[in-house]
Amino acid sequence: MLTTVPDIEEIIKNRFILTHFQPQVSLKRKAVVGLEALSRGFDPQSGEIIPPTLLFEQARDKASRLALDRACRTNAVEAFAALHRRDKSVMLSMNMDATCINEETRGSNHILNLVNRCGISPNSVIIEIIESQCDDMDALMAFVKFYRKHDFLIALDDVGAGFSNLDRIPTLKPDVIKLDRSLISNVDKHFHKIEVVRSFVQMSNRLGCLVLAEGVERAEEAMCLLSNGVDVFQGYYFARPAPGLDAVPGMASKVDALAEKHRENRTQQIADDKRLYSSYHLTVLTMCQELAESPYKDMGKNLSGFIETYDNVECLYVLDMKGNQISDTICDPTRLKTSKRFLYEPAAIGMDHSLKEYFLPIQAGLEKFTTQPYISLASGNLCTTISHVFYHKSSGRHRILCVDMSREDSCIC
Template identity: 75%
Template sequence: MVNCVTPLQEILEHPAIITHFQPQISLRRKAVIGLEALSRGFNAVTGEIIPPALLFAQAQEQPLRLALDRACRTRAAESFAALHRRDKSIMLSMNIDAACINEETRGSSHLLKLIKRCDICPSNVIIEIIESRCEDMDALLEFVRFYRKKNFLIALDDVGTGFSNLDRIPLLKPDVLKLDRALIRGVDSQFHKLEVVRSFVQMANRLGCLVLAEGVESGDEVLCLLANGVDVFQGFYFARPAPGLDAVPGMAAKVDALAERHRQDRTRRIAEDKRLFSSYDLTILTMCQGLAQTPSRGLNQAMTQYLETHDGVECLYVLDMKGRQVSDTLCDPDKLKKSKRFLYEPARFGTDHSLKEYFLPIQAGLEKFTSDPYISLASGNLCTTIARVFHHKSSGRHLILCADMSREGAVCGL
């Protein structure tokens, strides 16, 4: 507990600032690839560390904010320089107070001069920016363009929380997206969070930037994110911020253990999915064979019986080869959401499904298609839709049976 907070002016004059580093770890490489520099104040009288929140709370006026920001950067670069001389592969992540970037400061080149003075390669430095704190967007864009030309990398911090605006991503074109702890917390058990993460991963892959998950606190979070395309992690689960640059005891063993768990989990999940979808295929084939012999007016009754006898089937409906629904949607009443009925409503006879993900591959010539898991508009539950073509003998035409299969509990599965 801090009993006495050293006045900021005194901290800046000495300066009494120390840098703690927190590792950024690639699980696939099984290596620390970067260090984020995190600043703390130091009370020379009591010997106590001044936490960042208390330190930066003292810098309310613009001149003090700028002075503190530069002092923190200076200390971070000087602390990192010794490691950089030994290992040219490690990256340094430095936070920049975006509120300090304005018309007066953007042409100072202070950071570039500092990095050169410390003999650090600019391509080893990641500038972390929280764009929501910037009051001068033009100055920020010019700052980013200048430092990118000098081979610095740009990271957008706190993505997925607070006032972070997605429209800034195409403007800043970041090299790294740092997903905030608010989005990461509980991602292994919350489908909606996982889908947001997967969207960021997919976008990052297309834009050619790296996704880093910060604030990870459990192995289950790491494994879920790793299974869904995130490879670089930072958080208390691996190491707390600490002074010095020595290896964290036990971290290598933890990384090795997680990598092995990932290998085992993925192998097990692939085998489970293979068994699951084999059972799905058998169920769908059995139902298609029965429906092929059923008169058109008896389709609804036959599908009702299938719902009663086949576990895991939530909804059934039949389409023609143009994507038009030619049956009612029959659903297991015990699996329908009792709330939000204005959002989740089974499609009716005559509904056009011609643009649905599970219909277009059939139209392109596939006999069967299985969708990725999604929230069904019919039931409101997490499901997978399997569409299969069958020849309906009574009408003499080909039809498509669509079955929504329950995937509840399969949050981190792909």
């Protein structure tokens, strides 16, 4: 047990620093795509490791933090250089202490000079930054602009944790967004965490950056994230940080097993969805055929009958071709959340649906459309809405039947 820590100046001067590497794994490519360099100190007298938290706590002033940060980066780049000579496909990911990015350090070019000296291509280096730690936004933007100009990649670390400034993501336009372990832990068990992950994935797709999940400790977490658009992972489940650069025993078999399991799950899910939606469409088509032959005055009675006949139907309503509701919304009363009536209320006759997702494709010319699962404003439940055009013979007009199918039994991943 380490009881005393060597003086921080001694640690920096004599480079009493070890670099451990943790793999970053792409499951779809079944390969290690990067290595994050993680620094630890060591006591030369006892040989004991100084944990990173304890190590960096010793650097209490700006000069010490900068000197320690540079010493750690130097160790990391020098240790990675040997691997880079053998394999140019693996990236080096290393942390930059964002508190050190300010007017005083602008223009030092320390990282650029370091990688050039060690013969590493800048486009093989990812600089990780926790942007919320930087007080000088102008200096941070200049830093990012300079290193991106020289082909380095920029990653935002700990995204989704605490008070992360999300508005800076589109401003900095990072190449990689690293989702914090607090968001990833047990993500397969928490719907709200999955929704946050999906939001980051969607935003990243639009910004053209990659999402990496760190802190993955369970296969179920990796499977859930993979099914929601995340492909690159880092965490104890795959490998703990280690001083060597060699392949981690057993990791390849884990990657292969997860990739195969994902393939099986997606194949099964696609087949299940195909059967489910075929059943939905047959149900809605049957309803449309019956409504087409019925008088207008019987529409409400017919809709109520459909609720009684089909167990998975939650709500029904009919629109005209302009998106105006011309029937009452008929709902299964057992599915309505009475405790949340002030939030969720079935729409009434005359309601304008012209901007709803299930109407716009019909207006664009489709005969039918099926939405992705969403929370219904009529019931507050997870549902899928199917809209289908039918010709109502007694009125001589085309109408649109909208059917909310319950999806409450859907798994969260």
